[in-house]
Amino acid sequence: EVQLVESGGGLVQPGGSLRLSCAASGFTFSSYSMNWVRQAPGKGLEWVSYISSSSSTIYYADSVKGRFTISRDNAKNSLYLQMNSLRAEDTAVYYCAREVRRGIVVRKWFDPWGQGTLVTVSS
Amino acid sequence: DIQLTQSPSFLSASVGDRVTITCRASQGISSYLAWYQQKPGKAPKLLIYAASTLQSGVPSRFSGSGSGTEFTLTISSLQPEDFATYYCQQLNSYPPWTFGQGTKVEIK
Numbered sequence: 001e002v003q004l005v006e007s008g009g010g011l012v013q014p015g016g017s018l019r020l021s022c023a024a025s026g027f028t029f030s031s032y033s034m035n036w037v038r039q040a041p042g043k044g045l046e047w048v049s050y051i052s053s054s055s056s057t058i059y060y061a062d063s064v065k066g067r068f069t070i071s072r073d074n075a076k077n078s079l080y081l082q083m084n085s086l087r088a089e090d091t092a093v094y095y096c097a098r099e100v101r102r103g104i105v106v107r108k109w110f111d112p113w114g115q116g117t118l119v120t121v122s123s
Numbered sequence: 124d125i126q127l128t129q130s131p132s133f134l135s136a137s138v139g140d141r142v143t144i145t146c147r148a149s150q151g152i153s154s155y156l157a158w159y160q161q162k163p164g165k166a167p168k169l170l171i172y173a174a175s176t177l178q179s180g181v182p183s184r185f186s187g188s189g190s191g192t193e194f195t196l197t198i199s200s201l202q203p204e205d206f207a208t209y210y211c212q213q214l215n216s217y218p219p220w221t222f223g224q225g226t227k228v229e230i231k
Contacts (some may be wrong), residue, residue, distance in 0.1 A: 045161075109157040110167075
């Protein structure tokens with residue numbers, strides 16, 4: 001079964017740091033690009049960051065650029081998100097999601113998603 | 124960045140109704156669009172990719188259409204388990220991969 005399991009969320013003070021992890025199983029992790037997506041309480045989905053299969057290409061949303069760092073360890077089938085200088089507006093459930101690409105004309109989508117881990121930034 | 128606007132943001136419907144949700148992109152995205160369903164407290168679930176391809180295991184009452192800047196998700200006969208929030212997502216060329224603001228489907 002293809003599965004993603006996030007961990008590492010919790011309560012942190014403004015300005016603090018937290019490292020999220022996403023453990024992958026049931027597929028060849030090193031062959032897929034991965035993403036982090038977040039959802040603030042009662043709000044919609046916001047894409048946060050992307051990392052290619054070899055870590056050679058990385059993107060961030062403007063809202064987290066310079067504060068968050070995405071990384072992966074293909075030997076451990078794991079994805080990470082290091083979050084520094086956290087703000088109240090970073091409070092959200094953070095999901096990791098596999099990016100699937102298929103076709104000669106490449107189509108892309110996210111599947112599956114992990115169950116999410118809640119990050120709360122508050123004093 | 125490409126913006127996605129869903130309409131309506133909320134709809135109230137009855138079991139058996141035909142439901143259509145629209146997603147409009149701020150610029151052409153070919154067919155690089157996916158639809159997801161999210162139930163309270165759960166992760167989003169892929170329904171449709173490449174604008175119109177049904178994900179394996181998803182009931183055939185769900186369908187998607189469109190290309191360029193206008194897309195639709197249709198549920199042909201709404202079932203009790205379909206009450207949820209639906210999101211479109213564009214994956215044209217390279218990130219940011221933006222989402223629509225969501226459409227909440229509730230029971231009338």
